[in-house]
Amino acid sequence: MALFFAVPTMAHQQKIAISTISHNPLTNLLEVVHRVPLHDAEHALKSRGAKASDIVTDIETRRMFARYVGDRFSISREVGAVDLLLLGSEIEGGYIYIYQEAASPGPGEELLIFSGIMTDIWSRQESRVNIGLGPNVDTLIFQPGDQPKTATLP
Structure with missing residues (x-):
């Protein structure tokens, strides 16, 4: 006789956001993809006081989170801030992807990058930023209280 017990399962917070910055040579744009x-x-969103927090079915909630991510991420060059355009977002699997782009400074330029995605909410949050694609990737890791960091666009 087999006994089966119902075990409650709960989703656990991963407390990690991953952003990727890359230069697209076909469009000459700097492309940024955030995965949360x-x-x-x-x-x-709940911790920030949002009434609805169903990102999958409520498009306004999804937009609210995309704007939050855009406000907590920045790229600067020696000549000033890079104006990142928020393109939109999509849901795939258990993640929300948020897309941004800007005129690319081009490979070899030093960038000052800040990612505070959810580091203002949780003390154990980590926000990783991958610069480049393929074999030429550098990774910056941001935790609560961190300042902007420099990286060179491959």
């Missing part, structure tokens, strides 16, 4: 676990994103 849905569970973390919804909890972040």
